[in-house]
Amino acid sequence: MAAETHNTEIQVPHGGEGAKGAFPPFDATTFPSQLLWLAITFGLFYYIMAKMVLPRIGGILEDRSDRIAGDLAEAERLKHETDAAIAAYEQALAEARNKAHGIAQTSRDKLSAEVTAKRTAVEADLAGKLSAAEERISTIKTAALAQVGEIATETTSALVEALLGKAPTKADTAKAVKASMN
Structure with missing residues (x-):
């Protein structure tokens, strides 16, 4: 079967035939209906915005605000906890330093006492x-x-014998040494 094609032409009026009136939105005779539809459309959009869109946006903004406030409160709480932990750490560190100084001082005192006791014992031993x-x-x-007297007597006797060639008697030598010592 052969397909038939239809040629339909649309007739568009040319010239002044179709331009009988003004542009419809600017036609003063249609203003009342346009104003009515404007009021109905504005009212409908206002109602949709007021009842549906704005509450959702307000809810979203309030949720965001609540979340931000919660996050700020959590950050503040964590900051306080951190500050408290730092203060506790510094306090523990100061206590540990004080304890270490105390232990060191006790050790120094103990060692000093031991050294003093040992020194005293050594000094007493040395004194003895x-x-x-x-x-x-x-x-x-x-x-x-x-x-000395005996040595002096022997030395004198030896000297005299060497000088004179003859040994003196022990009694004479002892008497001479005794006289010189006094």
Whole structure:
């Protein structure tokens, strides 16, 4: 079957035939109906905005405001907790320093007492050894001084014998040494 095509033409009036009146929105005869539809449309849009759109936007803004306020309150709470933790840390650190200083001072005092006690014991020991040494020196000195006369007598006798060629008697030498010592 053959397809038929229809040629339909639309006739558009040319010239002055279609321009009988003014542009419809500017036509003064249609102003009342235009104002009516403007009022109805404005009222409808106002109602939609007031009852549906603005409450949603207000709710969204209020939710945002509440969320921001909650976040700020949480941040403030966390800041206070952080400040409290820092203060507690600094307090604990100060207490630890004080305790360490106390322990160090106690250790210093204890060591100083031990050193003083040891030094006192060593000094007492040295004093004892010194007095014993002085006693020995005194004994040796006394013994040496006791022998000085005898040594002097022997030395004098040896000198006289060497000079004169003849040894003097022990009694004469002892008498001469005794006289020179006084």
